[in-house]
Amino acid sequence: MEPRSLWSLMAYGDTGYGDEFLRGAFLTIQLSVCSYIVAFVLGLLGAGAKLSGNKILYRIGDLYTTLVRAVPELLLIILIFYAGGSAIKALLLNIGLVGEDFQVNAFAAVVVALGLIYGAYLTDVLRGAIQAIPKGQTEAARAYGMHAPMRFRRIIFPQMIRFAIPGMGNQWLNITKDSSLVSVVGAFELVSAAKSAASQTKEYLFFYSVGAACFLMLTIVSMIVLQHVERRASRGVRRA
Amino acid sequence: MTFDLVFMLQDVLPKLILAIPLSLFLVASSGVIGNILAVPVALARISHNPLLWMPAYGFILLMRGTPLLIQIYLIYYGLGQVFGGITIGDQRLMQVLPFLKYGLWYAIFALAINTAGYSGEILRGAILAVPHGEIEAGKAFGMSKWKIFRRITLPRAVRICLPAMSTETILLLKATSLASTVTVYEVLGTAQFIRQQSFRVYETLIGAALVYILLVFVLTRLLNWLERYLNKDRERPVSVPLAQTAKP
Numbered sequence: 001m002e003p004r005s006l007w008s009l010m011a012y013g014d015t016g017y018g019d020e021f022l023r024g025a026f027l028t029i030q031l032s033v034c035s036y037i038v039a040f041v042l043g044l045l046g047a048g049a050k051l052s053g054n055k056i057l058y059r060i061g062d063l064y065t066t067l068v069r070a071v072p073e074l075l076l077i078i079l080i081f082y083a084g085g086s087a088i089k090a091l092l093l094n095i096g097l098v099g100e101d102f103q104v105n106a107f108a109a110v111v112v113a114l115g116l117i118y119g120a121y122l123t124d125v126l127r128g129a130i131q132a133i134p135k136g137q138t139e140a141a142r143a144y145g146m147h148a149p150m151r152f153r154r155i156i157f158p159q160m161i162r163f164a165i166p167g168m169g170n171q172w173l174n175i176t177k178d179s180s181l182v183s184v185v186g187a188f189e190l191v192s193a194a195k196s197a198a199s200q201t202k203e204y205l206f207f208y209s210v211g212a213a214c215f216l217m218l219t220i221v222s223m224i225v226l227q228h229v230e231r232r233a234s235r236g237v238r239r240a
Numbered sequence: 241m242t243f244d245l246v247f248m249l250q251d252v253l254p255k256l257i258l259a260i261p262l263s264l265f266l267v268a269s270s271g272v273i274g275n276i277l278a279v280p281v282a283l284a285r286i287s288h289n290p291l292l293w294m295p296a297y298g299f300i301l302l303m304r305g306t307p308l309l310i311q312i313y314l315i316y317y318g319l320g321q322v323f324g325g326i327t328i329g330d331q332r333l334m335q336v337l338p339f340l341k342y343g344l345w346y347a348i349f350a351l352a353i354n355t356a357g358y359s360g361e362i363l364r365g366a367i368l369a370v371p372h373g374e375i376e377a378g379k380a381f382g383m384s385k386w387k388i389f390r391r392i393t394l395p396r397a398v399r400i401c402l403p404a405m406s407t408e409t410i411l412l413l414k415a416t417s418l419a420s421t422v423t424v425y426e427v428l429g430t431a432q433f434i435r436q437q438s439f440r441v442y443e444t445l446i447g448a449a450l451v452y453i454l455l456v457f458v459l460t461r462l463l464n465w466l467e468r469y470l471n472k473d474r475e476r477p478v479s480v481p482l483a484q485t486a487k488p
Contacts, residue, residue: 070456071449072417075428079445180307184421191310204317212306212314219305 024193038115043122274355303357
């Protein structure tokens with residue numbers, strides 16, 4: 001096929017796949033952002049559990065991160081997608097919030113799956129960041145009579161974020177890439193768009209290249225933004 | 241949904257254990273090829289010649305900036321499309337070389353070049369971290385540039401980046417599960433096959449997870465041992481209690 005006719009396949013509307021790709025790219029970003037928020041909350045809880053000093057909480061946190069690190073992401077996504085869906089349904093049924101015909105939103109299920117995986121990675125990133133804060137800081141806050149939530153909000157969190165930004169940035173880049181794995185369980189994002197376009201037209205090389213190019217752009221833009229964020233976060237720090 | 245432990249132990253795990261060699265073959269083949277390819281990638285990336293470092297930079301960015309899944313699809317379906325169109329005489333290429341039909345080779349190729357990208361970047365850092373004095377010492381001995389690289393820089397760099405490479409190898413083991421998407425029946429592929437036939441989600445996937453946990457555990461131990469073995473000189477000297485050294 002001639003190159004001109006290939007590009008016409010990317011037309012916007014019924015004749016081309018431009019709109020499908022655009023929607024796919026939008027969904028990839030949406031999926032990554034939602035999962036990242038879930039992962040961040042889980043990461044904070046995990047880091048808290050690991051640093052709590054409570055043996056049982058530490059064990060739970062440690063088991064969580066070890067298990068997630070040892071099992072392939074793809075397997076976890078398939079497992080959580082199927083198991084998580086029915087578990088949420090059973091839970092909601094038991095509480096009586098929903099009826100028998102209730103279906104768990106597939107998008108929510110994959111967000112939970114990705115969030116659970118990256119929660120483990122962020123747990124260790126955030127734990128390291130909290131540990132990097134000098135002890136005297138919390139001690140000073142304690143001496144001022146701040147209670148624990150206030151210490152966290154005013155002293156630990158702002159300093160932790162600065163230490164955590166490089167690691168969190170890396171995990172953001174990883175989550176955008178691993179969001180492609182959910183294309184194995186359903187059509188949600190960019191790879192699914194590329195997949196359906198490629199199998200309908202038999203132009204595999206072209207459409208997967210376009211998909212890869214979209215991801216590359218997302219990565220490059222993320223890297224530029226992260227660089228700025230990193231610089232801004234450490235604007236008050238004296239450089240050696 | 242009930243969990244049938246007997247089904248998992250009797251019907252799932254034996255089949256998954258039989259699939260372990262294929263998973264390990266994927267790790268070994270793509271790991272070896274990828275890490276060998278990583279050396280020229282790292283060298284090109286370090287070079288000051290724009291004709292060398294620019295392509296290397298682009299390659300690393302491409303490998304690390306796009307998902308492995310789409311790389312595998314691109315190579316399996318994309319190359320398959322190219323090969324499918326080639327005819328030799330009146331025969332199709334796929335008929336002349338039937339092994340081109342198998343997803344396994346495409347998966348190995350994709351995993352290998354992906355590893356080359358990631359490891360190339362790690363190796364680059366390690367090569368730059370080789371102490372300057374050691375290279376100068378090589379020069380003082382009158383070694384040629386290539387000999388210095390072969391005898392001093394590369395072995396030193398490999399030892400420096402060994403911890404990072406161990407992590408990379410574990411990630412590679414987990415990444416081999418993506419080969420299941422292109423009809424390779426390694427551990428996850430086998431589990432998926434049993435799942436689709438028996439409609440049992442938990443037994444098959446949890447069984448596969450157990451197998452991977454075991455593999456990661458064993459591989460971690462093995463790599464730790466290798467790291468210790470190759471870095472014997474870095475081991476701390478056995479501390480002798482003062483009481484024993486002090487003369488009475």
